[in-house]
Amino acid sequence: MRTTLTALTAGLFACLAPIAASADTALLIVNDRYRNAQNLRDGGQVEQLRSRLLDAGFDVITVADGDGEDMRDALGRLMAANEQDRILVAVVGHFARSRDDSWVLGSDVDEPTLASVSGDGLSLSVLMEAASSAPGRSVILLGLERRRITLGQGLGAGVGRVEAPQGVTVIAGSPEDIAEFTRYQLLIPGTNLEEALSDAPGLRNFGFVSPDLPFVAAAPQAPAPQPQPQPQPPVTQQPNADEAALWEAAVELDTVGAYRAYVQRYPNGFYASEARDRINAVENDPIALARAAEEALDLSRDQRRQIQRGLSILDYDTRGIDGIFGTGSRTAIRNWQQARGFFVSGYLDAQQINALSQQASVRAAELEEEARQAREAAERADRAYWQVTGQGSTEDGLRAYLQRYPDGLFAEQAEERLEEYDRLARAEAEARDRAAWDVARGADTVQAFRGYLNDNPNGAFRDQADARINQLLSSVVPTPAQVAQYQAAEAALNLPRVTRSLIEQRLAAMGLQPGPVEGVIDSRTRRALRRFQSARGLDVTGYLNQQTVSRLLAETVGGILQIDGIINR
Secondary structure, rough: OOOOOHHHHHHHHEEEOOOOOOOOOEEEEOOOOOOOOOOOOHHHHHOHHHHHHHHHHOOOEEOOOOOOOHHHHHHHHHHHHOOOOOOEEEEEEEEEOOOOOOOOOOOOOOOOOOHHHHEEEEEEHHHHHHHHHOOOOEEEEEEOOOOOOOOOOOOEOOOOOOOOOOOOOEEEOHHHHHHHHHHHHHHOOOOOOHHHHHOOOOEEEEEEEOOOOOOOOOOOOOOOOOOOOOOOOOOOOOOOOOHHHHHHHHHHHOOOHHHHHHHHOOOOOOHHHHHHHHHHHHHHOHHHHHHHHHHHOOHHHHHHHHHHHHHOOOOOOOOOOOOOOOOOHHHHHHHHHHHOOOOOOOOOOOOOOOOHHHHHHHHHHHHHHHHHHHHHHHHHHHHHHHHHHOOOOHHHHHHHHHOOOOOOOHHHHHHHHHHHHHHHHHHHHHHHHHHHHHHHHHHOOOHHHHHHHOOOOOOOOOOHHHHHHHHHHHHHOOHHHHHHHHHHHHHHHHOHHHHHHHHHHHHOOOOOOOOOOOOOOHHHHHHHHHHHHHHHHOOHHHHHHHHHHHHHHHHHHOOOHOOHHHOOO
């Protein structure tokens, strides 16, 4: 039992002077038309209870499509009635929940957050506290209907944990089931609520329920009227061809909408009970609800690729950027949701997609800035060493520069000048010496150059051979098996020529000198790729892989991670 009133309830009690109690009081709140959310379909059935309640002797307070202030004013009128006999409250609308409370939202709500929801809606804990003035004969009916609404930080859709005050009965279900239960059970004198609720599988009850205390007591002078039986049309024993076909289609789609379509067409059909069971199962399964929310977005394959690129930028491995959400993508989504504090389902809604897009855009900008700073620092060191080694004026200086910066800013210039030195040296050497040197150069291995030195200890190319041996020994040269692995990973990407051209354009724009932009990856392109990978802390291979392409494409298209229009579907 709650021992204190909330601040709002206490304030209302303080400002409203008690008046004489009336026989019974009812409050109907029916918000089924929303400006910024999907409208509800069945709220009108609860609104129609007004005439039935008036006939039963209730004073009825009604709010139709009201905002937060309208609902709080109506609650104030209920509290001012100082009702101590019977209270009935029926509420239909979009609901939002936090860890500690739930709210029915006003019709003008627009992406409420935990910080703003108290002004945008009416707290269920306050509503239950206000209804506790008639213990034992106080019933709150919550009409729940799953429809789309965008909620802000700290809120989830639906009603959370219900802790009803002592003597207050809370019943939740669809508006249709709530209206039917009120007409044919709750308002019938002498009805055993515990028994009636056990026979209503579509309803859930919380708080006080006693088999010995009906909501409407039986008349002492006459036998209690029996509940009006509902007409039961004959149940079809076997489905006809049209019904069977519709059911098979619903099972194949396996969505709430498909099962609802079947029930609407065949409310007493052969599979109606199973269809309702499946609807209830989905509506009470948060994972299924999350899946349905993502399916409702109807994401295109390009939009799915954008999501995968965003996850990759944030270092969540999707195991491919192919627009297909398989095991890798679902695992990446779950890991991202857990890190961001979202409900971990592996499925995305519009709010999460936009949050992911924004986070990925920020991270992409951070990575680009880090890469820019690293590139500028590397270029400063590169230029400084070029100057120290004589800016290519000597053969030793050229070789020293290439030893340290084999893919440096001046690598092409240095190689061209060394080629000239080699040509002069070959012209001065004897034919055998030149042939031996060419053989060693062709093999380009430590063993080959040592063989040349052994055979030609005074050869014209002995200095070049020594330098190349030192260079090979100090460089990390990939093995043939590693090169084959890099080539296989690049081939698996199956990049079209236009994409390869886009990559060359990006490398050229960054000043990495990939050669002509023609969609052909040659030795100059690979050198530019190694420069790009080195500047960004990636594995330096000179070959394309998923991570390198993701970074290049993210930096190329800039706003590609923004997913506009999804939230307005």
